[in-house]
Amino acid sequence: MIKSIQANTAAPGGNACGDFPIAENLCEVISNEWVNAEYKHLVLKAPKVALAVLPGQFFHLSCPPSGNDAPYLRRPMSLYRVSVEAGTIEFLYKVQGAGTRGLATLEPGGTLDAFGPVGKGFALPDGARHVLVLARGVGLATMAPLAQYAVARGARVTAILSARSPALVMSEDYLRSVGAEVIVVHDQDGSSDIVHIEKMVRELHAGLPFDLLTTCGSNRFLLALQRLGKELAVPAQVALEQHMGCALGMCFACVRPFRKGADSEKMGYRRVCWDGPVFDAQETVTW
Ligand SMILES: Cc1cc2nc3c(=O)[nH]c(=O)nc-3n(C[C@H](O)[C@H](O)[C@H](O)COP(=O)(O)OP(=O)(O)OC[C@H]3O[C@@H](n4cnc5c(N)ncnc54)[C@H](O)[C@@H]3O)c2cc1C
Numbered sequence: 001m002i003k004s005i006q007a008n009t010a011a012p013g014g015n016a017c018g019d020f021p022i023a024e025n026l027c028e029v030i031s032n033e034w035v036n037a038e039y040k041h042l043v044l045k046a047p048k049v050a051l052a053v054l055p056g057q058f059f060h061l062s063c064p065p066s067g068n069d070a071p072y073l074r075r076p077m078s079l080y081r082v083s084v085e086a087g088t089i090e091f092l093y094k095v096q097g098a099g100t101r102g103l104a105t106l107e108p109g110g111t112l113d114a115f116g117p118v119g120k121g122f123a124l125p126d127g128a129r130h131v132l133v134l135a136r137g138v139g140l141a142t143m144a145p146l147a148q149y150a151v152a153r154g155a156r157v158t159a160i161l162s163a164r165s166p167a168l169v170m171s172e173d174y175l176r177s178v179g180a181e182v183i184v185v186h187d188q189d190g191s192s193d194i195v196h197i198e199k200m201v202r203e204l205h206a207g208l209p210f211d212l213l214t215t216c217g218s219n220r221f222l223l224a225l226q227r228l229g230k231e232l233a234v235p236a237q238v239a240l241e242q243h244m245g246c247a248l249g250m251c252f253a254c255v256r257p258f259r260k261g262a263d264s265e266k267m268g269y270r271r272v273c274w275d276g277p278v279f280d281a282q283e284t285v286t287w
């Protein structure tokens with residue numbers, strides 16, 4: 001069954017992507033396979049409204065009960081891939097608690113209620129020629145669609161993928177297949193050291209200047225992009241993860257403090273679900 005119940009609502013304030021509809025989408029499960037010991041890849045047949053999702057946006061998933069678990073709240077999950085031709089949306093998720101354990105039980109032919117697309121995604125500067133994607137672990141799920149989107153608009157994308165070991169690197173082939181240049185760094189040989197990563201970014205910038213630096217979910221990477229963004233005078237954006245309730249900007253469960261401007265001392269609170277989850281890195285405060 002593929003059905004969508006459309007919410008009568010406009011896009012979050014200031015969304016660079018323009019207005020978009022949000023709906024409760026009843027999606028058919030196409031596949032739900034293990035990628036490695038911790039992560040699963042979920043493919044859903046989705047209605048048209050869900051296929052309008054943009055990189056950095058997410059869906060709020062109604063996870064099924066499993067065993068003794070009965071997850072009450074929905075769980076936010078970034079878009080990993082969308083195919084308008086196939087009519088599918090995809091997620092890459094780490095199985096870790098009641099919600100994701102429930103997701104892991106989904107079988108082909110079953111149904112999942114995916115509310116969305118929600119949030120303000122990445123804003124690609126007009127005419128961007130070179131985009132940096134810096135990601136580790138499940139952060140990749142959030143960043144992969146940006147790579148696909150930017151390459152499709154004529155930008156070169158350099159993706160630096162960090163992992164504990166080469167065996168734990170995910171989505172390398174997928175990123176290459178969408179045209180990104182991929183550099184793998186890992187803890188075993190020390191190449192994931194942040195000083196080394198920053199040096200690489202400077203060298204890449206000297207070859208073809210970056211127009212946008214992006215990362216997701218790590219304080220270490222956020223701080224690195226804040227430093228590099230200022231030094232190289234390049235905008236930087238970060239996708240944040242925060243516990244959520246409604247994902248519609250109403251419950252304020254997801255508020256975090258932000259600077260009111262890049263170098264401002266003044267602080268204000270914003271809702272990660274509605275004002276983000278993607279924010280200007282210079283306005284974002286570490287946690
Ligand atoms: C916008 C957004 C996009 C996300 N995209 C993805 C994704 O693509 N793939 C993926 O695997 N995960 C993603 N997450 C995180 C995902 O929502 C949580 O892992 C999930 O809610 C955990 O639910 P659970 O019931 O399985 O685990 P729980 O038992 O609720 O939690 C297990 C552990 O995860 C932590 N956790 C739970 N929810 C969050 C959260 N929202 N942010 C950070 N830590 C959390 C808990 O503190 C605990 O340590 C995203 C979160 C946000 C806010």
Ligand code: FES
Pocket residue numbers: 243244245246247248249250251252253254255271272273274
């Ligand atoms: S989760 Fe309710 S306002 Fe963000």
